[in-house]
Amino acid sequence: MNIASGIVFQVLQSVLVVLIAPLMLGWVNQCRAWLQNKSGAGIWQPYKVLNKLFHKDAVLAHNASHLFRSTPYILFGCMWLAVGIVPVLATSLPFAPAADVIALVGLFALARVFVSLAAMDIGTSFGTLGARREMMIGFLAEPAMLMTLFTASLISHSTSLATIVETLGHRELVIYPSMAFAAVAFLMVLLAENARIPIDNPSTHLELTMIHEAMILEYSARHLALVEWASSLKLTAYITIGIAIFVPWGIAQAGDWTGMLIAIAVLVVKLTLAGAGLALLETVSAKMRIFRAPEFLGTAFMLATLGMLTHFLLER
Amino acid sequence: MNLPFYTQLINLLAALLLLLAFAMLTQRRILSLINLFALQGFVLVLSTLVVAYSTHQSHLYYSALLTLILKVLFLPWIMHRLIHALNVRWDVETLIDIPATMLIGIVLVIFAFNLAAPISQFAGTITKSTLGIATASILLSFLMMITRRKAVSQVIGFLTMENGLFFAATSATYGMPMVVELGIALDVLVGSLIFGVFFFHIRETFESLDIHHLEKLKER
Amino acid sequence: MELLLVLGVPFAGGIVLGFWGHREFAPELNSGMSLLTFLAAAVLTVHIIAGGPILVWHENFFVDSFNVFLVALTAFVAFTTSLFSRPYMRIELNHGKLSPNRLRLYHSMYQMFTFTMLLALLTNNVGILWVAMEAATLTTVLLVSLYRTPASLEAAWKYFILCGVGLAQALFGTILLYFAAEKVLGAGGSALLWTHLYEVKDQLEPTVLGLAFVFLLVGYGTKVGLAPLHNWLPDAHAEGPTPISAVLSGLLLNVALYAVVRSKVLVEGALGTHFAGHLMMGFGLLSVVVAAFLLSRQKDVKRLFAYSSIEHMGLMTFAFGMGGALATFAAMLHMTVHSLTKSAIFFTVGHAAQKSGTQIMDNIRGLIDSNPTIGWGLMLGSLAILGMPPFGVFASEFMILTVAMHQQPWATPFLLAALGVAFAAIFGKVQPMVFGTATAKRLPHPPALIPVFVHLAIVLLLGLYIPPYLAEWYRQAAQLIG
Secondary structure (H helix, E strand, C coil): HHHHHHHHHHHHHHHHHHHHHHHHHHHHHHHHHCCCCCCCCCCCHHHHHHHHHHHHCCCCCCCCCCHHHHHHHHHHHHHHHHHHHHCCCCEECHHHCCCEEHHHHHEEEHHHCCCCHHHHHHHCHHHHHHHHHHHHHHHHHHHHHHHHHHHHHHHCCCHHHHHHHHHHCCCCCCCHHHHHHHHHHHHHHHHHHCCCCCCCCCCCCCCCCHHHHHCCCCCCCHHHHHHHHHHHHHHHHHHHHHHHHHHCCCCEEEHHHHHHHHHHHHHHHHHHHHHHHHHHHHHHHHCCCCCHHHHHHHHHHHHHHHHHHHHHHHHH | CCCCCHHHHHHHHHHHHHHHHHHHHHCCCCHHHHHHHHHHHHHHHHHHHHHHHHHHHHHHHHHHHHHHHHHHHHHHHHHHHHHHHCCCCCCCCEECCHHHHHHHHHHHHHHHHHHHHHHHHHCCCCCCCCCHHHHHHHHHHHHHHECCCCCCHHHHHHHHHHHHHHHHHHHCCCCCCCHHHHHHHHHHHHHHHHHHHHHHHHHHHHHHCCCCHHCCCCCC | CHHHHHHHHHHHHHHHHHHCCCCCCCHHHHHHHHHHHHHHHHHHHHHHHHHEEECCCCCCEECHHHHHHHHHHHHHHHHHHHHHHHHHHHHHHCCCCCCHHHHHHHHHHHHHHHHHHHHHHEECCCHHHHHHHHHHHHHHEEEEECCCHHHHHHHHHHHHHHHHHHHHHHHHHHHHHHHHHHHHHHCHHHHEEEEHHHHHHHHHHHEEEEEEEHHHHHHHHHCCCCCCCCCHHHHHHHHHHHHHHHHHHHHHHHHHHHHHHHHHHHHHHHHHCCCCCCHHHHHHHHHHHHHHHHHHCCCCCHHHHHHHHHHHHHHHHHHHCCCCCHHHHHHHHHHHHHHHHHHHHHHHHHHHHHHCCCHHHCCCCCCCHHHHHHHHHHHHHHHHHHCCCCCHHHHHHHHHHHHHHCCCCHHHHHHHHHHHHHHHHHHHHHHHHCCCCCCCCCCCCCCCCCHHHHHHHHHHHHHHCHHHHHHHHHHHHHHHCC
């Protein structure tokens, strides 16, 4: 494989994903607005918000430490790295060896730890509350996520995302019943991890129920912009992981320029559909009480485990 | 690892069946329970059709039709009418909380898979590994019957168990002989009608469909 | 031909009584139908004894000396019970416990119930056997809930759910059996025919059949009332009408046990080990012990005898489980005498409860004063069921114990202790009911006690002397399944 073209591909993919991540968020919000019979703010709204936030002056609490200030950068870095190594457009990229599913989960965990620490750093009660809830969700969601990914790795005999994509996407069509379980479980984890309904509502600041918003209440201006951008990146990362594992068809090999163009087109279609689907899901379901969250994630974990069991029963 | 296409399709439907059985186990509302039951019936019809088509067992078409009429259309319709008439659309109370139920469910699934593993290897049929799924869904509906308090959900559990049995029959053996299948369908039909009549009597007598009223007859 | 009559008469009866079951003459019609069934069964029995097993109607029905003996017993007890139910149900109607519509349901379902039991016994197809058992459950559910009291609804619900689930297990067992058979016999109808299965039993896959038997035993065992799946049985007996308690105990349990025994024959053949028998012995012994120790806690007279039925069914299961000609012979003898005695007891208990207006034993006193026939009937019946010589139950229990002592010495102390406990419990409760100070009142219809004494006379006869042709018949049957 041509190293130069590989690097070009890698850079192209990373930049593209970072740029379209807010668009993804805007699209989901716009779809939700439409589904709720509202006109909506337009799909470019997140860019406007980011732009506005970058032009403001940051306000920091007096007792904010370095941790508080550096967290947005770490967070953004983690998420960028995550979307960078996921085979969004092409496999066999230079970073592909790093795209190990366990490493990915670790990367998300790292970001989570920093956000939670930063939330507690200021010492406000909301921050602590949000951090605690976030950790609870996290420790339940991670095993479920891992189980889901393991189901996929069992099929492809590898924990590397690139290999999984190649096994599932570039061979003849085989139906894997276990993936049906894994897909449902993954969807549940995605909703929980990205603070979507039914676990959290991204669009309110209702103190009793908020999780993610509670943690970032103290951030302003460019810090907030980075945090918001990072969360849109996280959403995109999860969706692209989902695409890579469950509907990998169309992802190009590195160095294949026509394949690349097709891959971009396919990706746009997939992301559009995924965003619309997510919005629909959020519209039809109601937010659950925070105490139900363990049950929700427990179900996800069970389903992922079932997926693995089904694999052993049906696909060996 | 290249199974024939039909086998893959049946495996997928089998997995869906198990997924639906789990969904029913964790479902709190009776209305959704009935819808899930109808959906499960539909998956059953699909799988029967696939088996029928791929193995050229023409009598399976009849049993698919029978299932479609009985379990996808008729029984859910009856139950919708019933819960409407009895006004019992409220939440289902469970005896064990749902996460614990799911844990037990997982254990049951593992148990069922292990139980079926030695048998599956004798199956020369294209659908050999589905026996474990069938066993698992039978055990899961058994669990559902044990953990539910309301008479309606117990009955749904019972019918789900019948679904599992039917799936076992079609997938492992390409269906029982037609006479037997007709007999089973008749029994299920009559049984559910009697259940329906019972609901009214139970409600009339106890003014509730909660079966904890039905715990008076104990060893004193 | 007789076979057609045996099955057709009760089926037609069920339909006819579905229309006319509330008329004045319905109880007589019911008895008449049962009598016809019994006569047809008797003719069939004579044919089989003389001419050997028959297979008819595309091999869908199979009669050998084992099931014809049960057919005869079933038809006979169904007939005598219908005689008993004549005055009994009239009195219930007069007491206002039933409406004419319910009576119609009762009569129709009574015939249908007889039909399903006979179908279960006669069919050669293990699938149809299951269907018939399920149908028998459905009809009896309607019969148990006949009074529509809270207690009877609860009993029927429990019965329905428990036996429904149980039979679902049995269906799974049947599916597994078919799964194994199909490999040998090919797909289609013949793979479920018992006679075909019997011929190839040693070629069937042992692992599958072992598992199938577990499901079949648990499934039909629920219906037999084996502990720990017996919960429905006392409730159903206590809350249903007494004639139904009589046929439940006397007949339905037998039919369920018949299904277990038929499966056992196949499974033992396939496995070549004693696995099935050991399983049956375990369940049987457990039932005997559990039931015996629960007997003393009963206050309701019908519950008391329901537990006694569990005990006896356990004993039979144990005996069939031991296998061998003598044990099987004893088990079948026990089946006969238990059916006759237990139904006779329920007849007397029914009238006694009607007289006293209660089923609570503390309130039934002095039967010997108020109605000597009922009193003596109950006393003799209880003595018979407790295994007092010279009644037939003594003979069969003695045989079972002797075989047990030879083959399974470890089980004998349990059996003896359980029988002793049962004796103390039942005798201690029946004695004051019969000999206490009278509390009862007169009934509007004279009770039908002829069936009671006919049954007890047969049991006595079987205890003293088993006619050679009957012994030969039992021996034939024992050979078939031993």
